[in-house]
Amino acid sequence: MLALEAMDYTAGGRRILSDIWLQVDEGEILAVIGMSGCGKTSLLKCIAGLVRPSAGSVRLEGRDIVPLGEADLNAVRRRIGLVFQYAALFDSLNVYENVAFGPKQHTRLRRADLDQLVSRRLGEVGMSGSERLMPSELSGGMRKRVGLARAMATEPAVLLYDEPTSGLDPVIARTIDHLIVETRNRTRTTSVVVSHDVRSVFRTADRIAFMHEGRIEAVGSPEDIRASSSKVVQEFLEADSGP
């Protein structure tokens, strides 16, 4: 479904990502963990086509998206949903308009169908009845849920989550984790979750990739990662378990 092959990303003369090889199967949840500044968000932006890798390829459903022009990339992006760290809701639009934004731009749905779609998506994330609220009236957890509803509204094949639980209390974080797994189970969407929340990742991921200084240090099932012989992986996991 999604494959990164020998991908490098350089920005401002600095190499952010080096020789990334990753494959994510259909319906799989891959979590990417690592310390702050290790390149996790850049990896996500390369997959979403928001920045262009300097070498290598990003294959979505077998097609390399790196050489595509902006018009073709826009078509590819409709197959990808991105849930931003701080939700990135359009603050001049209410919740309904935010969720309806993608379908309105790319389809000719009738108003009644659009209403039904928005209502269904908001229901799936537990935000029914919030259609008329503005983003400024929502809490952090509510914003993330609306962000997920907006990303799902275009029925993407791949969902990318950027730090979905950061800044949330443990109860809301668990709700978001549950939502990620439930969304995958319901839609068979391929998911890539970037996070440094180890507990959340071990609850949700089928496989985990550990990144360090722009490289993939280890990839495997949660058990493989726990048993990894890599010193940086063990340090990271131990730091999270704490005294």
Added chain:
Amino acid sequence: MVKVVWRLSQRYRFGQVLDEAMRRVYRTPHPLYTSLVMADGLAAPARSPARSGPGWIVGVLQYVGETVSLAASAIGHLFRGGLNVGLAVNQMAAIGVDSIPIVAATAASTGAVFAFYTAGVFLHFGAGPFAGGILTVTFFLELGPVLAGISVAARSGAAIAAEIGSMVVTEQVDALRALGVAPARYLVLPRMVACVLMMPIAGLVGDFAGTAAGMLMASVNGITPSSFLESARTHVSEIDLIKGLIKTLWFGLMISVVACHQGLKTTGGATGVGRSTTRSVVLCVVLIFISDFFLAQMLKGASIVVK
């Protein structure tokens, strides 16, 4: 004409040719990212070729390349039917409400002061019959368009740069792109169309507010309104009005592109938004004066009619 230029630029990919040329000159890993890239709405690189290149000339060329690419991209979306009319109308309303009262106030004040200082001099030299014509042609050709341009740049241009800048730093522009919507179509094009359509109206308001205030002040200083209007009617032609309005069309295009470009280039949170807004106003005002000089030459200056 515009269609022909657009088709040629699409066919021969001028932007990409320029990009490739710059890449070869600077040998940077990413070729002149911002010229085509900004049109795509991608983020500007952390370190631009201008800083590593030989001085300000490169910076100017890069800036021109970026803004022209952004404008070309937006105009391309216009020809492909990508204009969101509702957004454009909202922007036009915002410019109308925000800027036109300021245009009226600044033009009226300038017209009154102009008449206050000159009415006595005109009468002293026996040139009273020319006062209305000179003041009117000055406003129609120069002061109306320029004051309107400065007012719209200061009010609406700043608002555009600040709004888009805030959207950039809160990742809303990335969210747009992630949803498959080009910022050039959704953000730039409606603002460009609104500025281009509203600037002539702002210019007309400036022309008539300045002239009317000048007439009132002149009447206080001994030149009657009927004499003022007769002079204006005799010495000013419709062509002068049209020349001024042509200037406002250009100013509208320039203000919208510069403000949107500065907004899209914003980096660094709230400070960055402030910096982009300030830069947008300064650049617009400077470019209005510079381009006004060249437009005046192209439009052959004043054409006061002597009968």
